[in-house]
Amino acid sequence: MHFLTRVGLDILGPEVSGIPPGDRAVEYLQHIDKVFQKSQPHLLARDNCTSLQQNLEHLALKMHTSFCVSVACRPAMKQSQEHVSHSDILRSRAKGSLIDASRAFLDFQALSVVPLRSWSMVHTVLSSTLLLCMWEETRNDPECRNLQQRVIDVFSASDSRSDDGSMSETDRQWLSARHIRALVTLRGALDREVDRPVEDEHTATGQNAPPFYGYVYYIFQEYY
Secondary structure, three states: OHHHHHHHHHHOOOOOOOOOHHHHHHHHHHHHHHHHHOOOHHHHOHHHOOOHHHHHHHHHHHHHHHHHHHHHOHHHHOHHHOOOOOHHHHHHHHHHHHHHHHHHHHHHHOOOOHHHHOHHHHHHHHHHHHHHHHOOOOOOOHHHHHHHHHHHHHHHHHHOOOOOOOOOHHHHOOOOHHHHHHHHHHHHHHHHHOOOOOOOHHHHHOOOOOHHHHHHHHHHHHHO
């Protein structure tokens, strides 16, 4: 996690002049992969886990690594930079990382309450599922839509645990106002998907999009 954090800070640092965004993104992915490959066996593959603790450590690292990968791939996910070098590689890695982050959250919360009480994990899963619902690569994908619904179900189940239908104070403390807006937006997205006709691919970027998708894009820009 120490080395992964260093890579993440580097990604969020000032852009290096003279290096195309796509090339720089590939470098970041190589750094992330090298860090991950140095992990202990149980962190590399869940099949290697032999205890609950190892399972939790594996899923936590999976979530954080996937989030870091999706941030590194941002240049290829923006319409204004659709001709970024290595675009196919970056878009493929981005899609895989968003799906992996959502799956890891779902697997993790089935074993522990930690994901719902960790700011970073709540942030990661809501960022990932919001992108899944708005990005043209994933928003019409049945598997991705299923992941979004399952994530919403987890938060809804947590919300219904208290007698008055609201989250307990312990759970609520990790949901910032922005997180709550993101969750409400995600719920609205799925409700509208049922009757929504297939949109032009440009709507996924927030440009020339209907009002609702423009709002999703606005939340994403603030949130991610």
